[in-house]
Every structure is written in C-alpha cells, then in structure tokens.
Amino acid sequence: MTSFAHSLTSAQEAVLGIDTKDASSLAYASALVALETVMPFINAAEVEFTVSVERDNTVTVDPTGLDIDPAMVATINIIASHYFQTRRWNLPVVVH
8 A cells, every 4th residue: 555655646746737727637637647656667648548537527548558457447547537536626635
C-alpha cells in the first residue's frame, strides 16, 4: 500500500501544471495520473491513449500503445474515475 500511495503522489505531481477546470482536461489529467500510478516506470505523457468521460462521470482510458492485461486496464479506469470525481467535486484524493 505504501508503494501505491507513493506512486499516486508522484503521479499527481506530474499533472500540477494542467488546467483542469473543464471536464476534458480533467479527464486527460486523470488518465495520466492513473497510468503513472499503475505503471510508475513509464512516462504517461508519451503513451498513446484515448480517454472519455461517461454519462455517470466515470472515466474510460484506452491505452492503445501498450500491451497490458484487462485487469490492469480496469485498475487504470478505477483510479482515473476516482481521481476525476474527487477533483471535480473538490474532495481529497483518498487511497483505501
């Protein structure tokens, strides 16, 4: 858990300069945070991916340039959605 929390903290620092006032920018930042949290040894900004915000405010990330298993993609989507929702409603990002 400590390693995951450290990865999440580092990933959040990577998106500090992104203006996240609109949903699409926040979704992009959320995807970067999720990718760098799950795969801390890559530079998420260099990964080719698509990101979309669903009607229920969940975020779907499709990393087209990576060969990763479905469970890891699901984890990326959960983290991206959690980050998106907490930032959108100005709540603290919680690791549990």
